[in-house]
Amino acid sequence: MSDRFAERLLAWYDKHGRHDLPWHHNRNAYRVWVSEIMLQQTQVTTVIPYFLAFMERFPSVRELAGAPVDDVLGHWSGLGYYARARNLQKAAIRVVEDHGGEFPVDQEALEGLPGIGRSTAAAIIAQAHDKRAAILDGNVKRVLARYHAIPGWPGQTSTLTRLWQYAEAHTPDERVRDYTQAIMDLGAMVCTRSRPVCERCPLNEDCIAFRRGETHLYPGPKTKKEKPEKTTWMVILEDENGRIMLERRPPTGIWGGLWSLPELDPAYGPEELREACEQTLGLDCGEPDLISGFRHTFSHYHLHIQPARLPVAKGILIQDRPDRRWVHRDEALGLGLPAPIRTLLTRPGQTTLL
DNA sequence: TATCCGTGGTG
DNA sequence: TCACCAAGGAT
Known part of the structure; x- marks a missing residue:
């Protein structure tokens, strides 16, 4: 990208970003991984107490792999999406048995583990190792959809493909760890779903949706269906x-x-x-x-x-x-x-x- | 591609 | 009271 997207975002992050979340301390691949799984479709404030208790009980991948399933599910009780907990332990067992207790460092091997998809693998690479990998979670989707005025529901393949292209293009070569945290923080704190605070956004100058006064139109709505x-x-x-x-x-x-x-x-x-x-x-x-x-x-x-x-x-x-x-x-x-x-x-x- | 999988906050 | 949705992945 020829613009200063990442540069502006990082400058904002240094002043206003979240630098003190529990998984930012004693950072290692295991803690990053657990936090990323918990954070799937789940807000930070909900995750924090679960993460702290989980780490107290399962400090390393070996203790997680060796624990009774009921103990793992017990620590997940109330978080929802319980397949995440079952997959988490399956992956832990694989890491211990197939990788000697050390986490894979490359994206393909990570995506081969249960519960880890493209975005989560990238998040682990960026957060744990500070290596270049593009993430695309709900926050990034919202920021990019508005910045580039991308129409359509992000679940649609065509929309998703465009979002991934921009996500890749904006990801810098340096400070990837900070960048991924920065764009998620922006989505969570400034570029919120309702009533975004565009006046405080470091990207508003080139944000197409903001310039048109149409931030509320992005991302596009999902086609609603009747619930049985x-x-x-x-x-x-x-x-x-x-x-x-x-x-x-x-x-x-x-x-x-x-x-x-x-x-x-x-x-x-x-x-x-x-x-x-x-x-x-x-x-x-x-x-x-x-x-x-x-x-x-x-x-x-x-x-x-x-x-x-x-x-x-x-x-x-x-x-x-x-x-x-x-x-x-x-x-x-x-x-x-x-x-x-x-x-x-x-x-x-x-x-x-x- | 569409559907399934939780919970809590929000307007 | 209720539809909508948030740090997605598996099938």
């Missing part, structure tokens, strides 16, 4: 010792690998729940106690959760299955639980009895 509504029963089974039954969810799909409350087919009516527990779970239960349901919104559908509390008759045992277990509430909260289930178990008073 799904319904499910979630049963709180409590035995005479005050323990509740948890069930491990399948490794794929929503909340994959996490512990949650047992689900029953929504086709069962309230009066059939007792029988459903008997047939589905092999449990002899008392009368169901219906709790008011709530709606949980995901990216692509709404889930209507109908909780029901059922007492379990004394002396009844279920067959020993590794994906089911009786736990006290305190113990349950130490496992990887989905956020709404955690809320349900922590603050049952928040919901109203029917």
Whole structure:
């Protein structure tokens, strides 16, 4: 690029950028990698406490590779996108077994690890090694879409291709670590989605969208689709010792690998729940106690959760299955639980009895 | 290419 | 109350 994009950005970064984030200290490839995975589709303020606790428990790639999956998921509980946690540990095991515990330095090898794509690989290269690699995350997409007035939704291949071209072109040969942090900081602090602070932007002079007064038009909107509504029963089974039954969810799909409350087919009516527990779970239960349901919104559908509390008759045992277990509430909260289930178990008073 | 995968903040 | 979306990647 013949303009002074990177130069202006770096000068702004030196004065106003974020230089003190937790992963900026004791910087190494492992810490950079974990932070980048956590930061996928997740804001900095959300990540910080998770990152600190994660590093306390898993200080190096070897401890992560050797940890129980439940421990890793437990530290991810509430962060969302749990495939990131499963892939993180898979990648850690590969780094230990195939690379002697040392992270690959080249982009191709990094992209071969589960959970690491083009942008994350580039971020690791730039942040950990200060070597030239172009990133393209949500911040960069927004900055570039406005600066060059690139129409269309960034998810569209044609739009994405153009964005990558500009991302590559603007990335400098020197100070790549600072540059990648700088353009993300600009997107997060100045070139925000709503009400960008263009007066304080070091790039406003040559920003086409700003000069046209059209920053609100970029990036282009995603084509919206109607979200389907799904319904499910979630049963709180409590035995005479005050323990509740948890069930491990399948490794794929929503909340994959996490512990949650047992689900029953929504086709069962309230009066059939007792029988459903008997047939589905092999449990002899008392009368169901219906709790008011709530709606949980995901990216692509709404889930209507109908909780029901059922007492379990004394002396009844279920067959020993590794994906089911009786736990006290305190113990349950130490496992990887989905956020709404955690809320349900922590603050049952928040919901109203029917 | 389109869809799936979470959660919390925002207007 | 609710649609929209943020440091993407896998399928």
